Amino acid sequence: MNGANHSSGNIIRLLQSASANAALYESGHLQVVRLGNQLFEELSALLEACGELSLIVVENELIIDGRPQEYSLFINRFTALLKARGVEYLKFQKGITRQEVASLVEFLSGAAGEPGEIASTGHLRFGYLTVAAGGPPSDSKGGERCAAEVLKELSLKELDRFTEIYRAVQRRQKLKVSGIADVVSGFVDLFRQEGAPLLILAALRDSDEYTFTHSANVCILNLAQAMALGIEGQQLKDIGVAAMLHDIGKLFVPEEIINKNGKLTDEEFDLIRQHPVRGARYLMDIPGVPRMAAICAYEHHAKFNLAGYPKLPPSWRLNLCSHLTMVSDFFDATRTRRSYREPLELDQITTMMLDMSGTELHPVLTRNFFQMLSDLKTPS
Structure with missing residues (x-):
C-alpha cells in the first residue's frame, strides 16, 4: 500500500x-x-x-x-x-x-x-461529486417494486448467517470476514440492478434483528454515498465491510447497558465510550479484515471537529469512510424505533443533521447525503 x-x-x-x-x-x-x-x-x-x-x-x-x-x-x-x-x-x-x-x-x-x-x-x-438534481425517476410503483424485490433477495438465510457471525464474536470466537464480505457484495450487486439503492431501506425497516438492520442500513447508506462520489471496486466493498463492522465493539459491552431504557450512569456511559477502541483492537487481530474497517470502528464517534470519543489529537485526519459512517450512522439511528424512544420524522432528522454540519458531521458529505435523498421516496 x-x-x-x-x-x-x-x-x-x-x-x-x-x-x-x-x-x-x-x-x-x-x-x-x-x-x-x-x-x-x-x-x-x-x-x-x-x-x-x-x-x-x-x-x-x-x-x-x-x-x-x-x-x-x-x-x-x-x-x-x-x-x-x-x-x-x-x-x-x-x-x-x-x-x-x-x-x-x-x-x-x-x-x-x-x-x-x-x-x-x-x-x-x-x-462532479454532487448528485444531479432530479435524481432517479420518482415512479412510486417502481420504488415499491424495487423494495419488494430486494426484500426477496435479502433472504432469511443471509440474515441468519450475519446473526451467527455476530454471535460467534460474542462467544469470543474469530470473526468470519468472508460472510460479511458476501453480504456487502450482495448489496453492491443489487444496487447495480435496481438503480435506486436507497429504496432498499424499505426492505430492512421491519426486521426484528436490530443489530443486523442497523449494520446493514449503515452499510447501504455508506455504499450509496461512496457510489455517488464515484468510488468503485475493492475500495467500495471495503467501505461496505467497514460499515457492517463499525459497531462490533458494542458486542463487548453488556447487553443490559446497550438496551437500557433509562438514562445511563456515568460508569455505564464510560463502558459505551470504550466500544470504538475495543472494536478496533478486535478487528486488527482478525486476518483478512480491511484496515479501513478497524480505522472506521475506532473513529466513527470522533465527530468532524474531533470533539467526540475516543479523544484524538488536534492534528488527527479522519478517514473518509469514518466521515461517511458518521452521516449514515446518525441518520439510521434516529429514524429507527428503539426500546427507549420512537423514530424521528425525516424533517426533524434533516434539521438536526444540517445543524450538526461542520461541527459533528462533515459539511460537504452531509449536504450531498440530503441531495441524494431529496428526490427519492424515503419510507416514513
Whole structure:
C-alpha cells in the first residue's frame, strides 16, 4: 500500500508539473514533451499494477483511491488546480493512451476561468461529486417494486448467517470476514440492478434483528454515498465491510447497558465510550479484515471537529469512510424505533443533521447525503 501511495504521489507531482510547463511553453517544447512522456510511462505502470486510480476533491481535501491525503504544498496546489478547472472527480483506468494523457495536461494547463472543456474517454473519467438534481425517476410503483424485490433477495438465510457471525464474536470466537464480505457484495450487486439503492431501506425497516438492520442500513447508506462520489471496486466493498463492522465493539459491552431504557450512569456511559477502541483492537487481530474497517470502528464517534470519543489529537485526519459512517450512522439511528424512544420524522432528522454540519458531521458529505435523498421516496 505504501508503494502505491508513493507512486500516486509521483503521478500527482508529474501531472502538476507537466500542466504548469504546458501553460508556459508550446506543446512541442522539449520540457513539455519530456514531462508528458514521463507522466505517461509512470501512470501506465501504476495502472498496469493497480487497474485504476481515482482522485476526488471534497472541499479542499484530495482523496486518492478513497484515502484522504496529508496536507502538503504540492497537494494543496494540485487540489486548487482541479477545482479551478471544475474537476471534482478524476479516474484513470488501465489502457490509457498518450493522447488521453496529453489532452488532460492541455486541459489542466489552461488559466482558471478560461473557456475549455474535456470529455470523459475510454480510460479517463471526469465528474462532479454532487448528485444531479432530479435524481432517479420518482415512479412510486417502481420504488415499491424495487423494495419488494430486494426484500426477496435479502433472504432469511443471509440474515441468519450475519446473526451467527455476530454471535460467534460474542462467544469470543474469530470473526468470519468472508460472510460479511458476501453480504456487502450482495448489496453492491443489487444496487447495480435496481438503480435506486436507497429504496432498499424499505426492505430492512421491519426486521426484528436490530443489530443486523442497523449494520446493514449503515452499510447501504455508506455504499450509496461512496457510489455517488464515484468510488468503485475493492475500495467500495471495503467501505461496505467497514460499515457492517463499525459497531462490533458494542458486542463487548453488556447487553443490559446497550438496551437500557433509562438514562445511563456515568460508569455505564464510560463502558459505551470504550466500544470504538475495543472494536478496533478486535478487528486488527482478525486476518483478512480491511484496515479501513478497524480505522472506521475506532473513529466513527470522533465527530468532524474531533470533539467526540475516543479523544484524538488536534492534528488527527479522519478517514473518509469514518466521515461517511458518521452521516449514515446518525441518520439510521434516529429514524429507527428503539426500546427507549420512537423514530424521528425525516424533517426533524434533516434539521438536526444540517445543524450538526461542520461541527459533528462533515459539511460537504452531509449536504450531498440530503441531495441524494431529496428526490427519492424515503419510507416514513
